[in-house]
Amino acid sequence: MPPVPDAATPADPAQLLSALIRCPSVTPAEGGALALLESVLAPAGFMVSRPVFREAGTPDVENLFATIGSGAPHLVFAGHTDVVPPGDPARWSHGPFAGDIADGFVHGRGAVDMKGGIAAFVAAALGYLADRGGAPSGTISLLITGDEEGPSVNGTVKLLDWAAKNGHRFDAAIVGEPTNPKRLGDAIKVGRRGSLSGRITVFGRQGHVAYPHLAINPIPQLTKLIRRVTAEALDEGSERFDPSNLEFVGLDVDNTAWNVIPAEASARFNIRFNDQWTVATLEAWLAARLDEAAGNEIAYELELMEGASESFLTHSAELIDSLTNAVEAVTGRRPELSTSGGTSDARFIKDYCPVVEFGLVGETMHQVDERAAVEDLVALTAIYRRFLDDWFG
Ligand SMILES: N[C@@H](CCC[C@H](NC(=O)CCC(=O)O)C(=O)O)C(=O)O
Ligand SMILES: [Zn+2]
Numbered sequence: 001m002p003p004v005p006d007a008a009t010p011a012d013p014a015q016l017l018s019a020l021i022r023c024p025s026v027t028p029a030e031g032g033a034l035a036l037l038e039s040v041l042a043p044a045g046f047m048v049s050r051p052v053f054r055e056a057g058t059p060d061v062e063n064l065f066a067t068i069g070s071g072a073p074h075l076v077f078a079g080h081t082d083v084v085p086p087g088d089p090a091r092w093s094h095g096p097f098a099g100d101i102a103d104g105f106v107h108g109r110g111a112v113d114m115k116g117g118i119a120a121f122v123a124a125a126l127g128y129l130a131d132r133g134g135a136p137s138g139t140i141s142l143l144i145t146g147d148e149e150g151p152s153v154n155g156t157v158k159l160l161d162w163a164a165k166n167g168h169r170f171d172a173a174i175v176g177e178p179t180n181p182k183r184l185g186d187a188i189k190v191g192r193r194g195s196l197s198g199r200i201t202v203f204g205r206q207g208h209v210a211y212p213h214l215a216i217n218p219i220p221q222l223t224k225l226i227r228r229v230t231a232e233a234l235d236e237g238s239e240r241f242d243p244s245n246l247e248f249v250g251l252d253v254d255n256t257a258w259n260v261i262p263a264e265a266s267a268r269f270n271i272r273f274n275d276q277w278t279v280a281t282l283e284a285w286l287a288a289r290l291d292e293a294a295g296n297e298i299a300y301e302l303e304l305m306e307g308a309s310e311s312f313l314t315h316s317a318e319l320i321d322s323l324t325n326a327v328e329a330v331t332g333r334r335p336e337l338s339t340s341g342g343t344s345d346a347r348f349i350k351d352y353c354p355v356v357e358f359g360l361v362g363e364t365m366h367q368v369d370e371r372a373a374v375e376d377l378v379a380l381t382a383i384y385r386r387f388l389d390d391w392f393g
């Protein structure tokens with residue numbers, strides 16, 4: 001088994017990642033991952049807090065905030081130690097929580113999403129501090145949650161509020177999510193599309209399938225509504241964002257019988273939307289089309305779920321240029337400034353300071369045989385280190 005990294009020396013990112021993978025931190029379990037980070041950060045002089053956040057109806061979640069130095073500039077590295085479940089371990093070439101280092105890769109769940117990003121920024125920060133006699137010329141903080149892959153209720157959103165209440169003001173943030181599609185240096189994320197989930201429920205009248213004139217079947221009515229809202233594209237994209245897309249993700253009819261017309265049918269959807277929309281304009285767009293299709297004939301309800309996020313774009317040229325230059329200096333490639341893909345905890349951080357995202361190559365994230373190239377971990381550490389030297393320079 002690979003050794004736990006030596007806390008007294010700047011961490012080797014591959015060894016640190018291997019040790020983190022051996023902590024089975026499937027959301028919402030802490031799995032030892034935050035304790036391991038604390039054991040590496042505290043001896044280096046970081047003040048480490050481990051707040052636990054709670055909310056009715058959601059699991060309690062452990063989080064970590066570590067900070068060193070004082071005053072401005074205040075840089076925060078952000079990320080999550082929770083991971084998605086591995087599925088059947090027998091399908092993996094290396095145990096999902098074994099942390100094997102073999103064939104030039106660190107193997108295991110979370111290798112790229114995103115314990116690898118954390119290992120690299122911890123190694124970079126420890127190296128930077130060691131070279132500066134233990135103190136930054138400003139403040140470096142680490143904001144790590146155990147609730148990114150889950151409901152995202154007891155994680156970054158509450159940790160940011162906690163940090164603000166404890167007097168921390170950030171000037172810039174880097175999230176270590178895997179942002180590169182194919183090769184390290186492909187892309188920095190400088191914004192994210194918004195996300196809105198909702199449900200359309202059609203109310204019919206339950207009845208016997210042999211006597212349909214005495215019932216109202218909500219299923220064909222629901223399909224009419226679905227057809228209407230999927231009949232046209234939301235948009236064709238904008239200057240900085242991909243097109244918005246609306247996807248139906250579930251159909252729910254509470255009926256196990258073969259001879260009963262059900263009373264209700266509902267469809268769940270998620271919309272990923274660009275800067276041409278807000279949650280409010282999307283609601284109006286949906287309502288107009290649903291009303292038109294429903295007329296007086298279909299009784300329906302549109303519900304929008306809590307936790308929607310608006311799109312955002314980071315405008316800080318200082319932050320984007322510094323990171324771009326660091327990526328180019330190490331990889332020889334100038335990264336695309338991207339807003340594609342899913343959302344991330346940057347959607348919460350952007351309310352506190354400019355935020356950009358850069359991490360490993362995301363190709364194997366959430367897959368069986370997730371793995372990070374050791375070479376990429378070393379290069380990512382060098383990129384973060386270069387950024388630190390430049391930012392605090
Ligand atoms: N479960 C949470 C957050 C879901 C975040 C998730 N993000 C990714 O998959 C990242 C992929 C990428 O970087 O493109 C998502 O977009 O659904 C919630 O729903 O609140
Ligand atoms: Zn992630």
Ligand SMILES: [Zn+2]
Pocket residue numbers: 084113149365366
């Ligand atoms: Zn993920």
